[in-house]
Amino acid sequence: MAGNISDYLENKILEHVTGKTTYTKPTATYLALYLVTPTDSTAGTEVANANGYARQAITWGTASNGTISNSAQITFPAATGSPWGTVTALGVVDASVWGSGNILWYGPVSPNVTIAVADIYQISVGGLQLTLD
Numbered sequence: 001m002a003g004n005i006s007d008y009l010e011n012k013i014l015e016h017v018t019g020k021t022t023y024t025k026p027t028a029t030y031l032a033l034y035l036v037t038p039t040d041s042t043a044g045t046e047v048a049n050a051n052g053y054a055r056q057a058i059t060w061g062t063a064s065n066g067t068i069s070n071s072a073q074i075t076f077p078a079a080t081g082s083p084w085g086t087v088t089a090l091g092v093v094d095a096s097v098w099g100s101g102n103i104l105w106y107g108p109v110s111p112n113v114t115i116a117v118a119d120i121y122q123i124s125v126g127g128l129q130l131t132l133d
Contacts, residue, residue, distance in 0.1 A: 007040045009104045026094035030055035031074050037089035038106045049098035052080040066132045074123040084115035105130050
C-alpha cells in the first residue's frame, strides 16, 4: 500500500513535523474491507456493518527502511446471512466501530476477492505492508 496515505493523515503528519500542532497517535489501528476503493479525500464504500462483518485490529511489527508490516495474522469472521460482496480495497483506520474514525492508509486488493456466505478473509503475517517512499 505504498504511498496511499489519506489527505487526513498527510495533513496531520505535516502539521506535526513542522511543529504547528501535535498529532495524537491512535490507540490502535484496524483493517477495514472496501467494496468501492477510497481515495486520498473520499471514504469509499466499506463492507456493510452486518452479516458478521467487523473491522479487525492490526498488530504491527517494527518499522524498517520506510516499511512496516503486520506481525500477526489478521482474520475476519465468516460472512453470515448474506455475502459481503467483492472487496476491491483495504483500509487502515483509527477506529474499531464501523462508520467512525478516519482512513489513514488504503490500497487495492489484487485480484479482487468476492466474499460469499461462510467465507473467511485472512491476511498472513507480513501480508499487509505500509510504505513511505
